[in-house]
Amino acid sequence: MSDFLQMGLTGVSLGLMYALIAIGLTLIFGVMRIIQYAHGEMFMLGAFVLYYWHAEMGLPYWAGVAVSAVVIFGLGAVLQMVLFKPLHGKNILYSLAVSLGLVLIISGSGQLIFGTTTKGIPSAVSGGVLLGGAYLSYERMVISAVSIALIVALWLFLRRSVTGLAIRAVAEDPDTAALQGIRTGRIHWIAFGLGSAMAAIAGCMMGTLLSIVPTMGFLATIKAFMIVIMGGLGSVVGALVGGMILGMIDSVVTTTISGDIALILSFVVIFLILVFRPSGLFGQNWD
Amino acid sequence: MLLEVKNLRVHYGKVEAVKGVSLSLRQGQIITLIGANGAGKSSILKAISGLVRPSGGEVLYEGRRIDGQPPNRVVEMGIVNVPEGRRLFKLMTVRENLRLGAYLDRDSRRVADGIEEVFDRFPILREKQHQPSGKLSGGQQQMVAIGRALMARPKVLLMDEPSLGLSPKMIDEIAALIVELRKAGLSIVLVEQNANLALHLADHGYVLETGSIALEGPSDRLLSDPEVARAYLGA
Structure with a gap:
């Protein structure tokens, strides 16, 4: 029983972290129809921003999370305007090649600059509570609560704000969105920035709950794609549900059996979901 | 003149969809572009809206050139597009x-x-x-x-095939609405395959054939034109 509580909390926090990365990826895909392979690199860079801010310079933790989100938002927006905008409307392979190139450049420079040793970020919250024999750390609870709040905030932003409506409009039909007066180019960099910032915040979670290395982006991208495909391309709710499923599998199976089995099982689950729902749990049919 | 299109050309790759078309719309007027599918009607509206960049010619609104402006600027100026297929x-x-x-x-x-x-x-x-x-x-x-x-x-409404796929009763309602909108002071460019409907609503009509204007004139004259009747009114 106590084991399950502990695995449950670990699964929830992992799942939320995966969901944040995947929501960012699905937002970028949904709005721009580009496959951003370097999304995991944004996750990695976001973690290192917080690492240098908090662990190296000793500046306040939560401010560091905000700084990381803002810096990576800016980076995402600049990447969109400088690299991806000129390729807009061209064959998807061009942007694919650019994002793959970014993976190599960013993770390679990361290893040179940050070093290849594993690093951790001390957290702002300490202590925990014993509940029926399970030790539940406050750190995990606070971080989970913050990520839930962020996901809800993003969801409300997309539902309620005019810019959020515009993002959804551009995702659904860019030409008609332009006919309403929406500057689609502006929506593109906002969505790219927002999506990247979500990954950065997930990176901060990763550094705090687990550990970070400059090469961790690649696996994050793979997991994000698994989740997005499972949840349905372009769906925020799908990314959240998919993230939770993957987080739970990772937590429970890694603790009870092994990490390799967890990875295999996640793929089996995705296969099964795609057999019965080819466009994912909450996917629309993209033409 | 509220809106003027002069010698407009639109290319999609090597295909020329609009081959030097000129139109003019006065304040409070309804003009219509009729013609078969692929005659270039929608392309003209898209070019006015800034959705496609003309390869030649000019679009003037209240005397100022607006061709090459992005769609958001065109909307801001008061020209709004109701696209084909809603x-x-x-x-x-x-x-x-x-x-x-x-x-x-x-x-x-x-x-x-x-x-x-x-x-x-x-x-x-x-x-x-x-x-x-x-x-x-x-x-x-x-x-x-x-x-x-x-x-x-808007001040100008560009309507692309508003009757397409609607029931006869609904078409009547849309027609009544267009009349009402004009009374409220709107100027309208109406693109239609339903030439009969369009010419009854509009003051002036343009008949498009493969990207060029084959015929133009006041609607009542076009309605009584034997050529138009045979080709577009199913008479």
């Missing part, structure tokens, strides 16, 4: 679609009033305002499309 944001609610029509309007009071005005005009939309617009019937979707365009408080 093109609603189908996953979004009726209300959200209307809200987006007034995207450039910073006055939230006026936006809320605008939504109420659309609901007063089309009461059925008030009932369905929280439904995804893709779930509505064709006629109701056309109401949303027109309502969305009116949200921008």
